[in-house]
Amino acid sequence: MEFDRFKQSSDRLDLLALDKRGNLVVVELKRDGLASYADLQALRYAAMVSTMTVEKLLPYFVHYQQKYLGQVDMTTTRAQELIQEFVTNNDTFEQLSNRPRIILCSENFSTELTTTVLWLNQAELDISCVRIVPYKVGDSVVVVPTKIIPLQEVNQYMIELKHKEEGREQQAVQSGRTETFTLLMDHGHxxxxxxxxxxxxxxxxxxxxAKDASNDALFRAEILPRQGKSYTVRWDYDGKVYSLMNLTQTIFQQFHPAGVRPAGMQAGKHWGLADGRNLVELADEVWADLQSGEAT
Known part of the structure; x- marks a missing residue:
């Protein structure tokens, strides 16, 4: 429902909804081709409704049912029952979450906005972008929504994030920590x-x-003897020899929707042992033990 009942404010929220988990959902619709400032506006609305309780929501829901759906006999009691029936696990549902979800809808989104949305998601705020495209079908207009999983729009942000992660391994080596493969091989791991x-x-x-990598040669490699300064691996899928970086980039490129080859990465963080231990995390643990004198 459209919501314009903010106290001491003339702001009008495009759509206020409720999902099956008991979260309020702030939906912001933008005609602007790049949805300028939609993120800031939606955050403000989410903050304003975050303290709303079921009791406060009921009068607005009743008004909506009566005015727009013709349910003139709708009562507060019946409205509460409808909400209770709608929310999943209704036996345990008592109150609205204080962390509203946010959905931004527009024909397009700027890189600045999608980068902001990605960052907010990393901060555990549930916010998404939905691209809506209208099509003329006969005498009707059909709107097709597509939830944006950030690919092209946030590509630069993801590259920069990868570079930052790559720097962790480089910083570790610069600070004295031996390279991951060498460290784990030299100490018997x-x-x-x-x-x-x-x-x-x-x-x-x-x-x-790759959910069951152990049974798929595509996601499995064998460690080979050291060649020069580095260890190499043999990919089980094609039997060829690669550096771990080259193999990881090759596999990522093969499955990327647009066939894009990653510019760089900390390859070891994507690989693990049969028992589930991650290579980089294990190397960090071994190095820490060495520094404290607990490992040989």
Missing amino acids: LSVGDSIYLRDRLPVYLGSE
Whole structure:
């Protein structure tokens, strides 16, 4: 329902909804081709409704049912029953969440806005972008919604984020920590012939494909003897030899919707052992133990 009942404010929220988990949902519609400032406006609305209780919501819901749906006999009691029936696990539902979800709808979104949305999601705020495109079908207009999983719009942000993560390994080496493969091999946590598995911190488009990496040669590699300064691996899928970085980029490119090859990454963070331990995390633990004198 459209909501314009903010106290001491003339603001009008485009749509206020309720989801099946008992969360209020702030929906902001923008005609602006790039949805300028929609994020800030929606955040303000979400903050304003975050303290709303079921009791405060009921009069507005009753008014909506009576005015727009013709339910002239709608009562507060019946409205509360409808809400209770709608929310999943209604036996335990008592009150609205104080963390409203946010949905931004527009024909397009700027890079600045999608970058902000991605950052807010990382801060555990549930906010998403939905691209809405109208089509003329006969005498009707059909609006097709597409939830944006940030790819092209936030590509630069993701690249910068990857570079930041890559820097962790570089900083570790610069601060004295031995390179991951070398450290784990030298201290007996890895051996030539061991298998490693691509399954950790994977991009959205790859996650479901590698859910059972242990049974799929696409996501498994064998550690080979050291060549020069670095260890290499043999990809079980094609039997060829790669550096861990090159192999990870190759697999990511193969599954990327647009065939994009990642510019760079901290490859070890995506690979783990058969027992589930991540290579980089294990190397960090081994190094910490060495510094404290607990490892040999």
